[in-house]
Structure formats: structure tokens, C-alpha cells
Amino acid sequence: MRTDMHVQQGQPERGPEIWIRGPVALPEDPPPSPAAGAPRRFSWVGTHGGAGVSTLATVYGGRDCGRNWPGPGDPQSVLLVARTHATGLAAALNTLEVFRRGEAPHGLDLDAVVLVADAPGRLPRPLAERVKVIESVVDVYRVPWVPAWRLGEPSGKPPREAAALARLTGRSR
Structure with a gap:
């Protein structure tokens, strides 16, 4: 009968600590962190004409x-772009279906859908419900109405309301 401390205290007998934790790696150079390397690059792909791909590529970087x-x-890495009007949301859903069926070109990685406001203010309920459908299958980033962009002035900082998209693309300032 063993008389070590674990058995004496009513605890089960344990093997060597390596069996519990697994092997311990020897110190090496740490792997590079994603933040240390170049920011992730994206291709902006419009699901319909006038979606705002060129403006987003100008503001956030990436390939138009x-x-x-x-x-x-x-x-x-693909960011699909659509406006928040009925036609734009239908086009986004159609393009998502292309990815779901595996009909998009091999090797593309759908990262998210970026929805660009088609007008200032809140979305009408039927459009907001379509956005919820899109959000149920993929990450969605919303970009608000930006009056300067309408005038062809996409310079300056990304809108504060789209901070999550700025972080994703590495364009937060």
C-alpha cells in the first residue's frame, strides 16, 4: 500500500505532471502575432452596381x-458590398447563395458583407428584416450615410459608426 501524501489525503493517485498538462514546449522564438505582420488584405466585391466598392476601397484600403x-x-479574402435598399439586399442574398452552393471561384474566403446606407436614417422594417437574414449567415458590417462621400469626397477618417470595419481592415485612426 502506497503511503504518499495524495493517497493519505484521500486524493486519487496521479501520474507524472506531464500526463496531466501535456508536453511542455521548449522556449523558441514566439510565432509572429497577426498584429505584427502586414494588415490583412481584402478584395471588395460589389453585389450590384453603385454599391460603393470604390469608395470603400479608397477609405479602408484593399483591392477594388x-x-x-x-x-x-x-x-x-472577400468583403461583399451592397446598399441597404431592397435591390441591394436582394443582390447580397443572391451572392451569398453563390458562395453557399460552392459556385464562387475556388480559394476565395468570404469574410463579411458590408452594407452601405442608401439614405440617412433608420431602415424601414422590411429592409431591417432582410438585414437580419444576412446577419444570420455571415458577419455584417454597417456603414452609415456619409454626406461627403455623396459629393465625391471619400477622404478623411472612416465614420465613427463603422469602427468595427475600420478595425477589421486595419484602417482605424
Whole structure:
């Protein structure tokens, strides 16, 4: 009969500590953190004409693919862009269906849908419900109405309301 302390205190017998924690790695150079490397690059892809791809690429960086899929040498991380009007949300849902069916070009990584406000103010209930459907299947970033962008002035800081998108793209200032 063993008389070590674990058995004497009514605790189960334990093997060597390595069995519990697993092997301990020897100190090496730490792997590079994502923040230390270059910011992740994205391709902006519009789901319909006038979605705002060029403006978003100007403000947030990344590759402006217009309404085309990224080509060779373009970032394979895709941000789909749509306006928040009925046609834009329907186009976003249709493009999401292309990804769901596996019909998007091989190797593309759908990161999120970026919805750009089509007008100032709140969305009407039917449109807000369509946004909820999109949010149920993919990350969604919302960009508010920016009057300066309408005038063709996409310079300056990204809108405060789109801070999460700025963090994603590495453009928070």
C-alpha cells in the first residue's frame, strides 16, 4: 500500500505532471502575432452596381474589384458590398447563395458583407428584416450615410459608426 501524501489525503493517485498538462514546449522564438505582420488584405466585391466598392476601397484600403471576382494576385479574402435598399439586399442574398452552393471561384474566403446606407436614417422594417437574414449567415458590417462621400469626397477618417470595419481592415485612426 502506497503511503504518499495524495493517497493519505484521500486524493486519487496521479501520474507524472506531464500526463496531466501535456508536453511542455521548449522556449523558441514566439510565432509572429497577426498584429505584427502586414494588415490583412481584402478584395471588395460589389453585389450590384453603385454599391460603393470604390469608395470603400479608397477609405479602408484593399483591392477594388468592382463587380468582378478577385483575379490572380488579388487578395482572396472577400468583403461583399451592397446598399441597404431592397435591390441591394436582394443582390447580397443572391451572392451569398453563390458562395453557399460552392459556385464562387475556388480559394476565395468570404469574410463579411458590408452594407452601405442608401439614405440617412433608420431602415424601414422590411429592409431591417432582410438585414437580419444576412446577419444570420455571415458577419455584417454597417456603414452609415456619409454626406461627403455623396459629393465625391471619400477622404478623411472612416465614420465613427463603422469602427468595427475600420478595425477589421486595419484602417482605424
